[in-house]
Amino acid sequence: MTSSPAVPAVLAVTTTTDSREAALALARGAVEARLAACAQVTGPVTSVYHWQGAVETAEEWRVDLKTTTARYPALEAHLLAAHGYDVPELLAVPVAAGSAAYLEWLENEVRPV
Structure with a gap:
């Protein structure tokens, strides 16, 4: 039996x-700060949420x-400091698996220089 590389x-x-x-x-x-390896921007999207007693x-x-x-x-600290919202959405979800080459690239890109 062979072991798979650690994710x-x-x-x-x-x-x-x-x-x-x-x-x-x-x-x-x-x-640019090497806090994320990459980012995708999509939109616009329509958001519906409670804010200050009203549905917005x-x-x-x-x-x-x-x-x-x-x-x-x-x-997280960077996004909170740079964000224009009082209470920005920040959600982090663990990645269960991915291609070994991509995961290695990602790890290398976020290493502090």
Whole structure:
């Protein structure tokens, strides 16, 4: 029996913001700081949520970032500092599996220089 290589502790992190420009700035800032290996911006999407006692509907852009669990605290701090929302959505979901080459690339990209 052969052992498979260990899957690094990788997270898919999601946030949303109110404009394409703000989403691109969050994505670029995180990648430039090596807190995320890559980020995708999609939108607009329609969000429905409770805020300050009312149900709101807003057009938002979604940012999906890939990082490691070791880099997540720094990524979270960066996103919170750079985000325009009072209470931004920040969700991190563990990645169960992925191609070995991609996961190795991801880990290398978020290593502090």
